Amino acid sequence: MENNRNFFITIALSVLILALWQFFYMGPRMEAQREAARIEAERSQAQDSAAATPGSNVPLPAGTAAPQTGVPGVPGSDGVAAATRDQALASSGRVKLETPSLFGSINLTGARIDDISLKQYRLTVEPNSPNIQLLNPSALPAGFYTEIGYVKTDNSGDVPGPETVWQVQGTPTLTPSTPLTLSYTNNTGLTFTRNIAVDDNYMFTVTDTVANSGTAPISLLNYGRVTRFDKPQHAAAYVLHEGLIGVTGTEGLQEIGYGKIEDEKQIIPGKSEDGWLGITDKYWAATLVPPTGQPFQPRFAFFGEGRSHYQSDYLTDPITVAPGQSTEVKALVFAGAKEVAKINAYETERDIRQFNLLIDWGWFYFITKPMFWLIDSLYTMLGNFGLAILATTVVVKAVFFPLANKSYKSMAKMKVVQPKMLEIREKYADDKMKQQQAMMELYKTEKINPVAGCWPVLIQIPVFFALYKVLYITIEMRHAPFFGWIQDLAAPDPTSIFNLFGLLPFDPGAVPVFGHFLMLGVWPIVMGITMFLQMRMNPTPPDPTQAMIFTWMPVIFTFMLASFPAGLVIYWAWNNTLSVIQQGVIMKRQGAKIELWDNLAGLFKKKPKPAE
DSSP states (O other), rough: OOOHHHHHHHHHHHHHHHHIIIIIIIHHHHHHHHHHHHHHHHHHHHHHHOOOOOOOOOOOOOTOGGGGGGGOOOOOTTTTTOHHHHHHHHHHHHEEEESSEEEEEEETBBBEEEEEEEEEHHHHHHHSSOOOEEEETTSSTTTTEEEEEEOOOOOTOOOOOOOOOOOOOOOEEEEEEBBBEEEOOOOOOOEEEEEEEEEEEEEEEEEEEEHHHHHOEEEEEEEEEEEESSTTTTTTTSSSEEEEEEEETEEEEEEEEEHHHHSEEOOOOOOOOOEOOOOOEESSEEEEEOOTTOOOOEEEEEOSSSEEEEEEEEEEEEEEEOOTTTTEEEEEEEEEEEOOHHHHHHHHHHTTTGGGGGGGOOOTTHHHHHHHHHEEEEEEEESSSHHHHHHHHHHHHTTTHHHHHHHHHHHHHHHHHHHHHHHHHHHHOHHHHHHHHHHHHHHHHHHHHHTTHHHHHHHHHHHHHHHHHHHHHOOGGTTOOOSTEEEEEESOOOOOOOGGGGGGSSSGGGGTTHHHOOOOOOOHHHHHHHHHHHHTOOOOSSSSHHHHHHHHHHHHHHHGGSSSHHHHHHHHHHHHHHHHHHHHHHHHHHOOOOOOHHHHTTTSOOOOOOOO
C-alpha cells in the first residue's frame, strides 16, 4: 500500500536520525549527566583533602607594556601550600555571608567573593547530601572566584588589588539587610570605600567610592575578573555551552568552550560600555557586570604555564579623580543558580543587556523557551513537574489537533479505499506509470493525502527535542521528582528489568561497555508498549522489509530512550497513549477497521506452514 510505504519510509528515516543523534549527540551527553553527581562529589572531596598544585602568575593581556597597565596576576601562585577547604578559609581574614539563598564568606584579602555555597541545591537527590559549593578559594584545586580591583598609574600610588587587605567598618556580617563596608587608604591621599550589598538571591552590588584628598588629579583603571582553576570533567559541549561566556560590544553573545580557549589562549573582543561576562556551568554561573557607561576592554583567556586556569576579565579606560573630589564605580557580581525567572528579572530590573542568554536555550529557542514557559506555568498550578509534562502533552496535542485530525482521517480513508487500490494494482500490474496515474486520480477523487500519515510522527520530533533541551538545561527540572521511584525527571529511569527492578542485588549499569544498554527501566518499557500498540493500529505491511521495521521499531526505541531523561520518556509514553485513543476514535467515525485487536490476536496464532 502506497500510504504504508511512505509512512514507513518516514519512520525508518526518523529511526536513523534518532539513532545517529543518540550515538553521536545524546548518548555521550546523557553519560555525562549520569556522572554529574559523582563528578561534583569528587570535586567536593578534592577541595577538602587534595593539595593545590604550584603555578605561576597570570600573563598580561596582549599589548600590555608594563605591569601597572594590565589585569594583575594571581597572587601567590608560584608556591601554593597544600590546604583543605577549612585551612584555605582560615588562612585569611573573612566576613561571614548569610542570605536566604547563599552562605559562605568574603575574603578580606583582595575583597574576593570566593566562598559561596547554595542553600537550596545539593549534590544529589538525597536530603542530607552536601550543598553545592559554587565558589572556592584559589588555594584549592577547584579554585573559583570573582574579584574587583584597580590597576595603578604613574601618579596613583598603591591601589587595591589581589593582595590588598581591606579594613572592615561596622557590621562584620553580610546579609541582605546589612551591607558590608570596607575601606583602604593609600600613600597618595586616595581613600577607597567599598560597599558590598547582596539581595535575597544571587546578585551582589559592589560600589566603590574613590576620594582624592591630594592636590593633583589622579587616574586609575578598574578591573574585574572571574577566575577558575578547574573545569567540568564531562563538559556537555554539544548539548549546551559550558565555559567562558559574555555579551559585550557589537559582538553580542560570545560562548567560548574550554577547548577553544585552551587552543587560542586569549580572545579579546572590541571595547564596550555595557554587557556582562563570566564563566558558566550547566546549572551555575559566576559573572561580572562592569560599570555601565564606562568604556572597558573585555577579555577571555587561558593561562597554561604552571598552575593553569581560565579567566574572563575586563579593564576600564582610565578613571580620573579630581583633587578634593570623589567618584563612584559600581559593578555587579552574579554568583548562583541559573533560575529562569531570576535571570529574566535581573535582566529587566538591573538593565543587563541580554542577560537571559546566560541560559543556553539553543538555536531553536523559539520552541524551547515557550515549552519551558508552558511547563513552568502548569507546574505552578499542579505542583509537580511530572504532572506538568503530562498536561503539556495534552496542550500540545490540542494545538496540533486539526493537523493530526486531518492526518488520521486521511489514514482512515486510505484503509476504506484499500480494495480500490488493490484493484488498480492488479489492473495495471505491468504498467507502473498508469498505476501511479490511477492512484493519483483515486487520491484526488477521494480527497486523500497519501503522505498525511507522516505528519503525526514528524510533529513529535521538534517537540521531543525542545522538551529534551528544557529537561537538560533548566535547573528547575534538576532533581524534580515525579511519583514512586522517579525522583529526578532530568535523569534516566534508575530501574532496570535486568535486575528485576531492584529485586536482585545486581547493578546492570556497572557492567563494562554494555551497562549503558542494560539500564532498561519501567518507564522506557511502558513507552515501548504504548508505541507497539500505536504501530498495531495499522495493518501489517505486506512488504517484508516494512513489516520488519513495523515489528522492531518499538523495541529499538525502547532501548534507545532508556538513557534519556525520565521526563522525556514519560512524555513520549503519554503522547503515544493519547495518539492511540485519538486515532481509534477517528477511524471508528470514518468507518475504517481498527486493526489493533486483529494484529494482537495474530501474534499468538500459529503461522501456517508454507506450501510445498
